[in-house]
Amino acid sequence: MIRVVLVEPREPRNVGAAARAMKNFGLEELVLVNPERPLDEAAYRLATRGAADVLEQARTVATLDEALAGAVYVVATSARAREGYAGEVCTPREGAPRVRAMTAEGPVALLFGRENFGLSNEEMDRAHAVWRIPTGGYASLNLAQAVLLVAYEVFLARAELTETARPRPAAAEELERFFADLEAYLIEIRYTDEHRLEGAMRAFRRMAHRALLSSNEVQRLRGLLRQSRWAIAHGGERVD
Incomplete structure (x- = not known):
């Protein structure tokens, strides 16, 4: 199971568009961490009827700890280059096969940050891997665009990896x-x-x-x- 976690989203319509992007590529578990505003008509309009169920089933939690509960592998996303990440840094295309493989071990969480400044350093530290989304110079993706890009790469990835079998990772x-x-x-x-x-x-x-x-x-x-x-x-x- 792959869990999309939106940390403190500001605009309900961005959540709706993100839900539509998830549905396009087979992702249905959405968790909202301390959203600034509740979901509204605009969110459902952007989600369209096809992804309304993603919004209806979305969980709202107060903390990142709650959002990550049970996850065995955590990916943080960023369009910006920073120094000293705790997790391994790669592109979504490079990291997607690992995510596919890790779903066999337990829930995988994909973290997306706030529309205005992304994830904090402390939130990034929670991730096993950091997916840097390459851009053409303007490193500021819309939240739904980032979700769409990551969901697409995960969808394309195949689970047939030649990784050595190992015990289930710690939650x-x-x-x-x-x-x-x-x-x-x-x-x-x-x-x-x-x-x-x-x-x-x-x-x-x-x-x-x-x-x-x-x-x-x-x-x-x-x-x-x-x-x-x-x-x-x-x-x-x-x-x-």
Whole structure:
């Protein structure tokens, strides 16, 4: 299952046009994170009758955590070049086959940002991959255009990939619990300080996203952090 997540959309009509683009290419699960305005007649007019069901079934949630719940693979989209992404950077055409393959493991979330300034750095950090949409110099796509382009590439991609079979990747919320533990641990052992913490965590997120850690691997890493804390406090005794 592929989940399209629109973060804080401003215009209902853009949501309607995005729903139509989704329907064109077989995507039907739409999640709206804290939209500025509720869906209205303009949204349904832009969706047309054929995609009205996408709007009717769309979920509205308050936070990105809720939107990503259960997702095993997260893609953030951007038309702009930035430095220091946590996820692997590629084009939609390069990344679409991986998305198709990952749907066999669980839900995949495609993140689209606000019409005026896209996704924040913190939201981009949640993604295993960042899809940069190439443009001819004017890097400002309409929200529905971006959804259409990404949905088209995913539709064209084929799942017949020669990837080595691996365990089901950890869900987004499992990874966030691990990152929270790791962040506290890095401060505790003075690996970094509060001023450099963001950059350090982005580097570790990048490694974890590229590794596609399984649920079991995440639990082992969290166990390692717990045992390390215990060893520091108790001189090396083992914690059960």
